[in-house]
Amino acid sequence: MTNTTTRHTAIDPTTAHVSPTFRIGGDLPVRRIGYGTMRLADGPGDPTGPEARIWTAPADRAGAIALLRGAVEQGVQLIDTADAYALGAGEELIADALHPYRDGLVIATKVGVVRPSPTEWVPLGHPAYLRQQTELSLRRLRTDRIDLLYLHRIDPAYPVAEQLGALRQLQEEGKVRHIGLSEVGVEEIREAQETAPVASVQNLYNLAARDHEEVVTYTAAQGIAFVPFFPVAMGAHATPGGPLDTIAKELGATAAQTALAWLLHRSPTVLPIPGTASAAHLAENIGALAVALGQEQFTRIEAATRA
Numbered sequence: 001m002t003n004t005t006t007r008h009t010a011i012d013p014t015t016a017h018v019s020p021t022f023r024i025g026g027d028l029p030v031r032r033i034g035y036g037t038m039r040l041a042d043g044p045g046d047p048t049g050p051e052a053r054i055w056t057a058p059a060d061r062a063g064a065i066a067l068l069r070g071a072v073e074q075g076v077q078l079i080d081t082a083d084a085y086a087l088g089a090g091e092e093l094i095a096d097a098l099h100p101y102r103d104g105l106v107i108a109t110k111v112g113v114v115r116p117s118p119t120e121w122v123p124l125g126h127p128a129y130l131r132q133q134t135e136l137s138l139r140r141l142r143t144d145r146i147d148l149l150y151l152h153r154i155d156p157a158y159p160v161a162e163q164l165g166a167l168r169q170l171q172e173e174g175k176v177r178h179i180g181l182s183e184v185g186v187e188e189i190r191e192a193q194e195t196a197p198v199a200s201v202q203n204l205y206n207l208a209a210r211d212h213e214e215v216v217t218y219t220a221a222q223g224i225a226f227v228p229f230f231p232v233a234m235g236a237h238a239t240p241g242g243p244l245d246t247i248a249k250e251l252g253a254t255a256a257q258t259a260l261a262w263l264l265h266r267s268p269t270v271l272p273i274p275g276t277a278s279a280a281h282l283a284e285n286i287g288a289l290a291v292a293l294g295q296e297q298f299t300r301i302e303a304a305t306r307a
């Protein structure tokens, strides 16, 4: 089997955290705060927060389109979606808002999870299904090449080589520029790299959820983007007088901005994609790029939040 591991641009870990940009796959430069669009779904009366269904197109379509355009106007260059968000309506929304896509805008989507009902997210990695879903994503996004395509989940029912092989085939056909993985450990990334170059890993990671420390370290060493989802979750650390609150006040920033600044400082390949349906939160999150979290403050947050 050919080892297709790709090491991208070498990064100096002592200084690179201050860089406001990162090159996905070595060739797609993006500012290091993106916009996760999963929350642009459903309507009044539907559950929100962790119970959100992400099942229908947003009731306030005009508001969602304004948010997407506002994100790009404010400098966001990485927009994250999935074919599973509102059964494809999330991708259609992005195309309605942003097509024709401006130069430098990177749209990431995902295939490999089916939604048989509003409460179910089921991995499905049949290689033919992955290829079909990518064709549908290309149509909905109105593009002939997806910048970054994630395997939303590795399906244990199929060999990793077959699932990544399907994505690799799409890449060789020119339909996909870069390949990503989601919710994976280091061994799974290594196994995937045997079949295809991995440009990005998207895992649950934030100040209060630190299971993927090894993956953050591994992706940094490989020059692979690490895209934390649920990035603004702050847990008990953000209570008034807590470590995050204290340092946020020192910085003149909000707790959410400080949590995002901590992520940016954690590794130079981290690209948070905070999700929001609020214009104020969107601007606040983008503002995290300007928060000058110092090394001593980073160390204090680490000391207070590491288990």
Ligand SMILES: NC(=O)c1ccc[n+]([C@@H]2O[C@H](COP(=O)([O-])OP(=O)(O)OC[C@H]3O[C@@H](n4cnc5c(N)ncnc54)[C@H](OP(=O)(O)O)[C@@H]3O)[C@@H](O)[C@H]2O)c1
Pocket: 035, 036, 037, 038, 039, 049, 080, 081, 152, 182, 183, 202, 203, 228, 229, 230, 231, 232, 233, 256, 257, 273, 274, 275, 276, 277, 278, 281, 282, 284, 285
């Ligand atoms: N790969 C995967 O399996 C996976 C799973 C989940 C999510 N994702 C991706 O990751 C993105 C981010 O995840 P997410 O949207 O669930 O989580 P998140 O960014 O952590 O946001 C969660 C909640 O935080 C609130 N929030 C956002 N900014 C805030 C701020 N500045 N202050 C206070 N509250 C704030 C939002 O509510 P408001 O709307 O009120 O601001 C939102 O409901 C998603 O949009 C999606 O693209 C991927």
